[in-house]
Amino acid sequence: MTSKSPEGMEHLLPTFHGQSAQILAYVAAKGTATSEDIRKDLGIPRSTIYKLLSQLVKTGLATREKVGNVDEVRVPDFSFVIKNTAYIAECKVTPRNILAFDSAHTAAGKMFAERHGPEKFAEFVALYDRYESGATTSQLMARELGVTRYEIELLLSDIKSIAPAVVNIGRRSHRR
Amino acid sequence: MAGVRIVDSSLLIEADHRKVLGPLEAYLRSSVGAIAPPRVYEETVSEPKSLGFSGSSPSRIERLFSDNVVTIENPDYSESEVSDTVDKVRECIAKKAEKQVHLVELADLQLVALAASYAKKGERVELIFRDKLLKDCLASVLKGKGISGVTITDSSMLVRELLSKRHV
Numbered sequence: 001m002t003s004k005s006p007e008g009m010e011h012l013l014p015t016f017h018g019q020s021a022q023i024l025a026y027v028a029a030k031g032t033a034t035s036e037d038i039r040k041d042l043g044i045p046r047s048t049i050y051k052l053l054s055q056l057v058k059t060g061l062a063t064r065e066k067v068g069n070v071d072e073v074r075v076p077d078f079s080f081v082i083k084n085t086a087y088i089a090e091c092k093v094t095p096r097n098i099l100a101f102d103s104a105h106t107a108a109g110k111m112f113a114e115r116h117g118p119e120k121f122a123e124f125v126a127l128y129d130r131y132e133s134g135a136t137t138s139q140l141m142a143r144e145l146g147v148t149r150y151e152i153e154l155l156l157s158d159i160k161s162i163a164p165a166v167v168n169i170g171r172r173s174h175r176r
Numbered sequence: 177m178a179g180v181r182i183v184d185s186s187l188l189i190e191a192d193h194r195k196v197l198g199p200l201e202a203y204l205r206s207s208v209g210a211i212a213p214p215r216v217y218e219e220t221v222s223e224p225k226s227l228g229f230s231g232s233s234p235s236r237i238e239r240l241f242s243d244n245v246v247t248i249e250n251p252d253y254s255e256s257e258v259s260d261t262v263d264k265v266r267e268c269i270a271k272k273a274e275k276q277v278h279l280v281e282l283a284d285l286q287l288v289a290l291a292a293s294y295a296k297k298g299e300r301v302e303l304i305f306r307d308k309l310l311k312d313c314l315a316s317v318l319k320g321k322g323i324s325g326v327t328i329t330d331s332s333m334l335v336r337e338l339l340s341k342r343h344v
Contacts, residue, residue, distance in 0.1 A: 134308035136273045138186065139281045150224040153189040160332050161194060
């Protein structure tokens with residue numbers, strides 16, 4: 001596992017957002033993927049995929065290896081501690097919870113952070129790993145965080161809308 | 177053999193949030209009746225309303241109940257098989273989540289009780305929710321008790337299906 005402190009890593013923050021985050025979460029959930037897999041499942045244009053993958057490989061967040069005629073992409077089990085962004089306090093971001101981290105930019109995420117503060121949002125991101133791996137329920141999450149289930153379901157709904165293919169692959173791979 | 181759909185808060189909230197409450201209503205009105213335990217109403221309507229959530233989401237969901245698209249039904253725990261199923265699912269969730277049994281709350285278990293009660297009557301049951309942990313526990317307990325006739329539908333997958341049909 002790669003674990004790095006936030007100092008001097010600010011340039012990585014954009015890769016934890018939007019389509020880069022979707023690619024990281026998708027490849028991590030799938031284990032290995034080709035650009036074509038990413039295009040088909042995430043619906044990202046080919047040219048954007050090449051550009052984003054180049055950036056991810058350059059920063060060490062993904063690796064690319066030629067297998068036969070295709071490049072196989074992998075994502076190492078990284079872990080970055082991110083502090084004090086607009087909607088989130090100190091938070092450990094991994095490929096498994098990166099979509100929960102990115103949901104801070106959604107309507108439900110912003111509303112949650114505004115109501116309960118960035119620390120609580122960071123707690124949600126930390127718990128999300130356990131939820132997706134089937135180690136907790138949305139009710140237990142709500143109880144643990146001291147919020148309503150309605151708010152948790154709104155967040156989960158937004159995460160699923162960010163990249164439904166990633167969530168479904170994640171759930172299948174946990175089942176194995 | 178009739179049938180019943182039992183819906184969870186996750187389905188109603190996600191369908192409203194992603195603007196497919198209309199298609200969901202049509203889906204739920206088709207073929208078999210849709211029911212939910214009281215806790216689902218509290219989670220989707222009473223609690224968000226009391227907390228003053230902006231927008232009209234709780235009111236839109238409330239209309240599903242007032243128009244009888246979803247009927248609220250109290251689970252009956254008097255049947256020993258129903259209460260035993262609920263206890264086993266509660267223990268399973270608590271064990272896998274590493275929580276004390278009393279922390280496993282009502283709503284999930286109300287869904288389980290309704291499902292077990294209808295399945296025991298020989299009816300086909302479609303249970304619609306999202307939580308993987310509940311799914312794993314319920315599937316294993318039902319199998320262990322030899323209760324058949326319960327199918328589990330992932331609420332997010334259903335919402336996705338409704339979305340894709342809307343876009344056709």
